[in-house]
Every structure is written in structure tokens, then in C-alpha cells.
Amino acid sequence: MAWWEWLLDVSGIVLLLLLVYGVGLVVRRRLLARHGGTFELSHRLDPAPSGRGWVLGMGRYSGEKLEWFRIFTLWPKPKRVWFREQLAYDGRREPLGAEQASLYPDHVVIRCASPAGEVELAMSPASLTGFQAWLEAKPPGTDWNR
Structure with missing residues (x-):
């Protein structure tokens, strides 16, 4: 040959x-x-101040948790999972510098506090409204595990 x-x-x-x-x-x-409830969601794996560390992905609401899947993998399970009662919304900002090229267009960066430390996510303004509603949806004192 x-x-x-x-x-x-x-x-x-x-x-x-x-x-x-x-x-x-x-x-x-x-x-x-x-099953619905999916949206474009980027997650910052490396909290370096240089604007690096962002990974494109997809988020999915699944009951009391938010699941994050990497976009360019065939693995069917989520890479990260955050429970609603462990997240607290800390604010939003526009992408800066290199972040603008790393993220989807028109996405905003949000910060959330969790027991594991600060979590930075990027999503569209419409998805942010849904995320805030999801965080606020659990009435105080409700125990969904009973």
C-alpha cells in the first residue's frame, strides 16, 4: 500500500x-x-484574577440542586452540583477583559457564596432571573426531605 x-x-x-x-x-x-430546566451556564474553575479559568457548560435544575455539565464532553453526569440551601447570591458584574472572549455573548458574571467558598457563574440576564427565582422559591423553614 x-x-x-x-x-x-x-x-x-x-x-x-x-x-x-x-x-x-x-x-x-x-x-x-x-426534562427541561436547562440553560447555558459557564463556571469559573480557577479563581485566578487574570480572567482565566472559565469553562463553558450547561446548567440544569433538578429539584433542590443545580447541576453543571461541561459542554464539550460525552460524560453524562454533572461535573458540579450545588444545593439550593447552600447557595447565596452575592451580586453580579459584567465580564472584564479576557472574560469577554471566554464567555457566551451578553452573559453576566454572578458571585454566590457556598460552604466550599465563592462560586462564580456566568449566564444570560434571563437565566439570572430564573436562577434568582429558583434560589428564592424555597419557603423559610421548609424541610423537603420529610
Whole structure:
């Protein structure tokens, strides 16, 4: 077999793998979104002040918890989970510097306090309204575990 035939075979396999990966991402997103309550949600994994550390993702409300999924992975389980009673909204700001290129357009950065420390999320203003409503929806003194 000539070298160019090997090159064509390898190129075909790589293209096939990329196609399978792309189809897998679409199917995964459809499966996650079929129960509703999903939205574009970025999370800052590294709290470095340089504006770095943002990872694009998707959020999903699931009862008393907010689940965060990375956008470019085939893993079906959430990467992070925050419980409603452990989050407290601390404010919002516009993306600064390098953050503007790292995040979805028109998203705002919010800060939340949690027992594990500060959590920074980025979402659209409409999603922020839904997030605040979700945080406020639990009446004081309600025990959903009973």
C-alpha cells in the first residue's frame, strides 16, 4: 500500500471519529435537556484574577440542586452540583477583559457564596432571573426531605 493510501485511510478514520463525537455531543445535549430546566451556564474553575479559568457548560435544575455539565464532553453526569440551601447570591458584574472572549455573548458574571467558598457563574440576564427565582422559591423553614 502506498503512503498516500495510508494517509487517506487515516484521514477517513479521523473524520469518522470527529463525526461520531459531534453526533454524541448533540445526542447528549438532547438527553440532558429533555426534562427541561436547562440553560447555558459557564463556571469559573480557577479563581485566578487574570480572567482565566472559565469553562463553558450547561446548567440544569433538578429539584433542590443545580447541576453543571461541561459542554464539550460525552460524560453524562454533572461535573458540579450545588444545593439550593447552600447557595447565596452575592451580586453580579459584567465580564472584564479576557472574560469577554471566554464567555457566551451578553452573559453576566454572578458571585454566590457556598460552604466550599465563592462560586462564580456566568449566564444570560434571563437565566439570572430564573436562577434568582429558583434560589428564592424555597419557603423559610421548609424541610423537603420529610
